[in-house]
Amino acid sequence: MSLLLKQSLHPTNQKEVDAFKRLKKRFGCALCDKVFEDGDLFRFVYANGTANAHCGNFFVCDKCDGPDVLERGIENYKLAVAGAKRWNIYGPDWMKY
Numbered sequence: 423m424s425l426l427l428k429q430s431l432h433p434t435n436q437k438e439v440d441a442f443k444r445l446k447k448r449f450g451c452a453l454c455d456k457v458f459e460d461g462d463l464f465r466f467v468y469a470n471g472t473a474n475a476h477c478g479n480f481f482v483c484d485k486c487d488g489p490d491v492l493e494r495g496i497e498n499y500k501l502a503v504a505g506a507k508r509w510n511i512y513g514p515d516w517m518k519y
């Protein structure tokens with residue numbers, strides 16, 4: 423398994439940051455606005471195996487991490503979807519990461 427998908431907190435590196443930049447994808451915490459930079463602690467949260475976790479897998483920073491991070495990720499996603507629908511911007515291109 424690549425280090426990127428390691429499910430415990432570990433520091434990111436410039437290579438990972440650059441790879442996400444190249445793909446023009448947001449590499450940051452799903453629960454706050456933090457975008458990861460070289461050396462920031464982060465963790466990959468595997469959600470695809472959880473029923474009703476429509477948020478999909480996501481990353482969190484060390485400050486947002488905790489035992490209930492998966493529940494908070496799901497809740498956060500529901501709020502984001504509700505907001506996007508309210509503003510009429512919800513669609514296939516809506517989630518860019």
Ligand SMILES: [Zn+2]
Binds near residue numbers: 455456483487
């Ligand atoms: Zn965070």
